[in-house]
Amino acid sequence: MVNYSLDLTAYRCPLPLFMAKRAIKLLSVDEQLCIHLHQDAILQDFVYLCEKHSCQIETLKHNSDNSIILITKK
Numbered sequence: 001m002v003n004y005s006l007d008l009t010a011y012r013c014p015l016p017l018f019m020a021k022r023a024i025k026l027l028s029v030d031e032q033l034c035i036h037l038h039q040d041a042i043l044q045d046f047v048y049l050c051e052k053h054s055c056q057i058e059t060l061k062h063n064s065d066n067s068i069i070l071i072t073k074k
Contacts, residue, residue, distance in 0.1 A: 004034070006036070012040055013041055016038070024053050024055060024071060031072070034070050035069050036067075037069065039063075039065055043067060054073070057069055
């Protein structure tokens with residue numbers, strides 16, 4: 001069950017990464033955050049962010065237009 005959703009498709013890097021970092025810090029253990037990203041976002045940066053903040057990341061959708069990732073705080 002997704003607790004929070006964040007649509008960052010209107011923003012270009014590095015702003016989505018900073019906004020996601022802020023949102024991840026507010027998550028409690030086992031809470032989930034679904035993030036919608038523009039195609040220009042670098043998913044590897046989000047993987048590194050999740051590793052640093054003890055989160056699990058899962059790509060729900062990735063195509064030429066956008067990506068949707070699910071982050072779970074551990």
